[in-house]
Every structure is written in C-alpha cells, then in structure tokens.
C-alpha cells in the first residue's frame with residue numbers, strides 16, 4: 001500500500017474510532033447512574049454548541065453588514081479574514097447535502113474575499129504582481145503555446161490574451177497562463193508574488209483563494225459564452241482595475 005493510501009485508511013479508522021468512542025460513551029451514560037459524569041459531558045456539549053452558535057451569529061451579522069454597506073470596517077475585515085474560510089467550507093458542505101448549486105456559494109465566497117482584499121490599502125511593486133489566467137481563455141484553435149510563455153501570442157485579437165498582454169506591457173506586471181491548480185501553485189512558488197489577480201470560474205477561483213493564504217488574491221470571474229473550459233472570456237477592464245488597485249493607483 002502506498003504512503004498516501006495508508007494515510008487515507010488511517011483517517012477512516014480514526015473517524016470510525018471517534019464514532020465508536022462517542023457511541024460507547026452515550027451507551028455508558030444511558031445505563032449509568034453516574035450523574036456527575038453525565039452533567040460534565042452535557043456541559044461540554046452545551047459550551048461547544050454555545051460557542052459555535054455565537055460564532056455563527058457574529059459571522060451572520062458581519063456578513064449582513066458587509067452585503068449592505070459599500071465600505072468594510074476594520075473589525076469586519078479582520079474578522080472575515082480569519083473566519084470566512086471555515087464558514088465557507090461549512091456552507092459548501094451543507095449546499096452539497098441539500099443539493100444546492102455550489103457555484104452560487106463559491107461565487108459569493110470569491111466576492112466576499114474581494115471585498116476584504118480591496119478594502120485594504122496596498123502598494124505593490126509591479127514585479128511582485130502576478131496575473132494568473134486559465135488556459136481556456138485562449139482561442140481553442142490557436143496554435144501558439146501561451147502556457148509556456150504568454151509572449152508567444154501573436155496578438156491577432158481573437159481572444160483576450162491579446163489585450164491582457166498589452167496590460168502586461170503597460171504596467172510591467174507578470175502574466176502567466178496556467179493549465180490547472182498544480183501549475184498555478186508552481187508559478188506562485190517560483191515568482192514569489194505579493195499580490196495575485198486570479199481569473200477563473202467559481203470553482204477554480206474559490207479553490208485558489210482557499211489555497212493561497214498569505215498573499216492577497218483578487219478574483220475575477222471568467223465568462224463562458226460557449227460553456228465551461230472552452231473559449232472563455234474575461235473583462236480586461238476588471239483586470240486593469242485590479243492591477244491599478246494592487247499598484248496603489250486606485
């Protein structure tokens with residue numbers, strides 16, 4: 001068995017062990033006359049439920065404020081920065097359980113992340129700004145390999161790469177086209193950016209934001225006039241606005 005396979009099996013046994021332990025404890029409490037232990041366990045459950053309830057309530061109040069207001073306050077920014085990932089994971093799992101379209105949840109998460117990131121004043125040198133594009137943004141019939149080097153684009157204007165390349169020349173920022181999460185992580189590691197502008201669909205964007213924790217990521221959703229993963233488009237104006245923001249010009 002490979003190392004990762006055995007880790008997976010160990011995790012399953014761990015979860016099973018936790019359930020068995022909880023079941024045994026419940027069985028013991030049902031049959032036991034030990035009222036003190038019964039009360040201690042109930043108190044612990046009560047405290048955990050209470051803390052979780054307070055956490056969810058504060059998050060809901062903060063989010064309602066953020067959705068209603070144009071500007072985000074300092075407390076809201078710091079609170080959401082710390083908590084939104086956990087809340088997002090919980091809501092995403094719940095949406096999965098209730099068969100709700102997860103892309104709606106992912107889109108809102110990316111939007112909240114942008115609000116938090118864009119409410120912080122930054123000034124990043126252009127060489128530390130990285131624009132990450134998905135390869136589906138390139139015209140599918142284009143023979144030029146822009147994933148190895150975006151400069152291979154011949155600027156024919158048939159896809160957005162042309163205008164994004166002009167932004168690269170105008171602002172002197174780094175622009176890469178990635179074929180997926182692994183290459184995107186490699187590009188980030190090699191370029192060591194201080195600010196990222198990521199263009200992707202709801203799914204890849206939210207996964208990318210979850211992946212990159214210490215660098216501000218501004219997400220720009222792509223448009224899919226021909227369906228997912230083929231000849232996608234993006235608002236070049238939104239990318240330019242994001243570059244200007246990270247440069248401290250907005």
Ligand code: SF4
Nearest residue numbers: 139142153154156159
């Ligand atoms: S703009 Fe560049 S990448 Fe897009 S189709 Fe033309 S040559 Fe290919």
